[in-house]
Structures are given as structure tokens and as C-alpha cells.
Amino acid sequence: MGNTVAVVGGGYGGAALANALDADFDVVLVDPKDAFVHTVAALRGLVDEDWSRRIYFGFDGLLRRGRHVRDRAVAVDEHGVTTARGLRLDADYVVLATGSSYPYPAKQHDDDAAAARDRHAATRAALAGAERVLLLGAGPVGLELAGEITERWPGRRVVLVDPADDVLGGRYLPELRATLREQLSERGVEFVFGSALDAEPPVPFGVRRPFTVHTRAGVRVDADLWFRCYGVSPLSDMLGGALAAARRSDGHVEVDEHLRVPGAPNVFAIGDVTAVPEPKRSKAASEHAAVVAENIAALAAGRKPERVYRPGGEAVLVPLGSTGGASQVPGPDGPVVLGPAETVRHKGGDLLVGRYAELFGSGEPVAG
Known part of the structure; x- marks a missing residue:
């Protein structure tokens, strides 16, 4: 296996994972937004002008080696990502961190x-x-x-x-x-x-x-x-190839205890898009990221993934x-x-x- 990791989605889980892998892997973070949106504080930002300026963080401060591709993933398979502009990003490891949609104002719908x-x-x-x-x-x-x-x-x-x-x-x-x-x-x-x-x-x-x-x-x-x-609706319509079989009828993606997508040994999923039976929270997404960072590092070193994720209370x-x-x-x-x-x-x-x-x-x- 090579060293390229495509992280699809720059929300809580995707951003944390990209940052964690950045020092040792060639990370490509695919997200159409020009900035991370701190959704936890979105409703405070709605009612308070000062707070509305605090909830956006540019991706340029997240990665030192990796890069942010500002585009929307329209097709994701076990070998990489195709974007809306037709860019093909081949990868050795793919991580679905696409999150979920939710009505405004709890989630912003603007990419800018x-x-x-x-x-x-x-x-x-x-x-x-x-x-x-x-x-x-x-x-x-x-x-x-x-x-x-x-x-x-x-x-x-x-x-x-x-x-x-x-x-x-x-x-x-x-x-x-x-x-x-x-x-x-x-x-x-x-x-x-x-x-x-x-x-x-x-x-x-x-x-x-x-x-x-x-x-x-x-x-x-x-x-x-x-x-x-x-x-709330998980964002998984872009899955193709072997990954499509892991997509449930409700849109959530099945994962094993290592947060790996069944049938795709180099593909993981984290955050809201997963079928993990737990409340969909930013804390859980960040914990998923820590587990997957260790398991990708294990695979890259020629070992089996050992870190297991257990849903919290x-x-x-x-x-x-x-x-x-x-x-x-x-x-x-x-x-x-x-x-x-x-x-x-x-x-x-x-x-x-x-x-x-x-x-x-x-x-x-x-x-x-």
C-alpha cells in the first residue's frame, strides 16, 4: 500500500482525522466549503453577530503537508474520489466523513x-x-x-x-x-x-x-x-463500487468494530454517516477519528488494525x-x-x- 489518504468531508471527524494523519501521510481533504463550520455553536451564531464570526475556521491552518481540495465528491469507491469538477483523486486509503444534512439554521447550507x-x-x-x-x-x-x-x-x-x-x-x-x-x-x-x-x-x-x-x-x-x-439525513449518495453495498436503506454506512467498511479493507467511515448505534455528536466523530488514525497507521505498517471503537453511553x-x-x-x-x-x-x-x-x-x- 502507498501513503495517500483521501478524507471525504471536513466536518468534526474528517478534520480531526486529516490533522492526525498529516505528519505521516499524504492527506487529501475533499470538502466544498472554504472553511470548517463549528456547527455546535451555529445557533448562538444565528442570534449573536459577534458569535457569527467565531464559528468558521479556514482549512489552511489544519494541514501542513496535506491539501484541501475545495470540491464536492460525487463518486467515491474503494480506490478514490471523483469530484463535481471531474477531478479524479486516487488514494490508497479512503475515509468517508461526509456527515449528514440538517435543516437551516442548525446547519449552514452555503459553501462560502x-x-x-x-x-x-x-x-x-x-x-x-x-x-x-x-x-x-x-x-x-x-x-x-x-x-x-x-x-x-x-x-x-x-x-x-x-x-x-x-x-x-x-x-x-x-x-x-x-x-x-x-x-x-x-x-x-x-x-x-x-x-x-x-x-x-x-x-x-x-x-x-x-x-x-x-x-x-x-x-x-x-x-x-x-x-x-x-x-437529519446521512450523506452517502456518492458511494459506488463495493461501497454501495454497505449503504443501508436509511443512508447510514455499515462499519465493523474497527470502523472499516465491510468488503473494503482500505476504506473507513466515521461520524454521522456511520451506522454505529449511538447519538450522532461531534465528540463521537472525533473519537472515531482517533480510532481510524491508528488503524490506518497499522495497515500502512503492514499490520492488521487493532484499535476497536466501542460506542459510549x-x-x-x-x-x-x-x-x-x-x-x-x-x-x-x-x-x-x-x-x-x-x-x-x-x-x-x-x-x-x-x-x-x-x-x-x-x-x-x-x-x-
């Missing part, structure tokens, strides 16, 4: 950081003038967005609609769900549970214009701005602005619920910006 900041600014202006905001989905994204909006604009009326009977789809400990409901209720957030809308709002999401919708149970909701806060961190929130994390005797102060300490303060500023060579950690 300047355009993404402009879109945030336009949405922020719409939010500033809105009287009542409808959020569809009371999962982690919907709750976090409600928290950011109500912290930035106290008194703003926000209503969360979800067909489940409780926040977070009824998952996780009742104590966690109760404290999140209570904190948001104290800010005036309304919850409409148990029924989805009978039709999508008649105006585009993110556009400020009065409208009325009804749930299938007959509940009327009036608002003048709305966002979808559900709908069920966990979720939900900051509600910079001062609120709650979390559930594994504990020695079972899952533990953390309150606002501990959640802010784990995630809410600088939303991990400092960690990625260091990874991308962008100076000292940024304070929240």
Missing part, C-alpha cells in the same frame, strides 16, 4: 463562509422583528434554538410543536425532560405536544410573515416566523443560551442529570470554540 454569515444576518434581522416564532420539533435542536432566541430577545413568544408527548421525544430521564421544560416555560415558551401540523406553514422558513397553522388535533398556532428542527447536552440548560451523561452507577451550571461548564460557555480554534491554528481559545 461570507455568504453563510450574510444569511445568518438576514435571519437574525427577521428574528429581531418577529413577535411569535414557531419551531417544529422539540428535540435537542428545537430546545436549544428556543433557548437562544429567548435569551437574546427576552419576552419573545416561542411555540414548540412536536408529535411526541414530551420534549426529546420522551427519551432520556424524566428529570432531564422536566428541567428543560421548566426552564423554557419560565421564559414563556409554549409547548404543543401530541400532534404534528396538518400542513406545512404557507410561507418559507426563516421569512417573517404572519401565518396560521393547525395541528392534526385541531390546535391553532399563529406565528410570523418558523423553522424546522428535525430531519447515552448522553445529551442541551444548553439553553449561555446560562441555562440541562444534560444527561453516563455516571458510575447509571446516567446522571446535570443542571444549568454544569451544562454551561461542559458546553454552554464557549460552546467548545476554543478547542477548534486550537485545532485549526486560529490562536488562543475564544471566551464565550
Whole structure:
């Protein structure tokens, strides 16, 4: 085997892996964006102009030996990558780090950081003038967005609609769900549970214009701005050759305990695109990257991969602005619920910006 590694996708897992292999391998990082987007802080960036400038990190500080090919992968097989411009990148090892798509504003859809900041600014202006905001989905994204909006604009009326009977789809400990409901209720957030809308709002999401919708149970909701806060979808349509057989019907890619794609001994997958049974989080993607970096190094040295990935315990961190929130994390005797102060300490303060500023060579950690 040679020394070239094609990493497809420059998100949390792909960036961490490219950086880890850069000293010893010829790394080609394929991603259409001009900068890494720190999605964990995207909702804070939506409501705060200063924060909107903190969440983008140029790829030029990530690699010393390797290179970033700014293009979209349209075909990936066990021998390399073909891009939208027709560039063929042959590789000895291929890593799928393509991630997932998710509705705006939780994830940016612009490949240019300047355009993404402009879109945030336009949405922020719409939010500033809105009287009542409808959020569809009371999962982690919907709750976090409600928290950011109500912290930035106290008194703003926000209503969360979800067909489940409780926040977070009824998952996780009742104590966690109760404290999140209570904190948001104290800010005036309304919850409409148990029924989805009978039709999508008649105006585009993110556009400020009065409208009325009804749930299938007959509940009327009036608002003048709305966002979808559900709908994650793994990005794996570009897989071909032997790799296509590992793609499940839901789009996730099967991997073995070494995070290697079955039937393709030189191909690995990390992050959201994998079928690993665990919450899709940035922390997991980074842990996947560490495992795959060791296993590629083993293969290059003529050894079998030995590093095994074992999914972590069920966990979720939900900051509600910079001062609120709650979390559930594994504990020695079972899952533990953390309150606002501990959640802010784990995630809410600088939303991990400092960690990625260091990874991308962008100076000292940024304070929240």
C-alpha cells in the first residue's frame, strides 16, 4: 500500500482525522466549503453577530503537508474520489466523513463562509422583528434554538410543536425532560405536544410573515416566523463500487468494530454517516477519528488494525443560551442529570470554540 489518504468531508471527524494523519501521510481533504463550520455553536451564531464570526475556521491552518481540495465528491469507491469538477483523486486509503444534512439554521447550507454569515444576518434581522416564532420539533435542536432566541430577545413568544408527548421525544430521564421544560416555560415558551401540523406553514422558513397553522388535533398556532428542527439525513449518495453495498436503506454506512467498511479493507467511515448505534455528536466523530488514525497507521505498517471503537453511553447536552440548560451523561452507577451550571461548564460557555480554534491554528481559545 502507498501513503495517500483521501478524507471525504471536513466536518468534526474528517478534520480531526486529516490533522492526525498529516505528519505521516499524504492527506487529501475533499470538502466544498472554504472553511470548517463549528456547527455546535451555529445557533448562538444565528442570534449573536459577534458569535457569527467565531464559528468558521479556514482549512489552511489544519494541514501542513496535506491539501484541501475545495470540491464536492460525487463518486467515491474503494480506490478514490471523483469530484463535481471531474477531478479524479486516487488514494490508497479512503475515509468517508461526509456527515449528514440538517435543516437551516442548525446547519449552514452555503459553501462560502461570507455568504453563510450574510444569511445568518438576514435571519437574525427577521428574528429581531418577529413577535411569535414557531419551531417544529422539540428535540435537542428545537430546545436549544428556543433557548437562544429567548435569551437574546427576552419576552419573545416561542411555540414548540412536536408529535411526541414530551420534549426529546420522551427519551432520556424524566428529570432531564422536566428541567428543560421548566426552564423554557419560565421564559414563556409554549409547548404543543401530541400532534404534528396538518400542513406545512404557507410561507418559507426563516421569512417573517404572519401565518396560521393547525395541528392534526385541531390546535391553532399563529406565528410570523418558523423553522424546522428535525430531519437529519446521512450523506452517502456518492458511494459506488463495493461501497454501495454497505449503504443501508436509511443512508447510514455499515462499519465493523474497527470502523472499516465491510468488503473494503482500505476504506473507513466515521461520524454521522456511520451506522454505529449511538447519538450522532461531534465528540463521537472525533473519537472515531482517533480510532481510524491508528488503524490506518497499522495497515500502512503492514499490520492488521487493532484499535476497536466501542460506542459510549447515552448522553445529551442541551444548553439553553449561555446560562441555562440541562444534560444527561453516563455516571458510575447509571446516567446522571446535570443542571444549568454544569451544562454551561461542559458546553454552554464557549460552546467548545476554543478547542477548534486550537485545532485549526486560529490562536488562543475564544471566551464565550
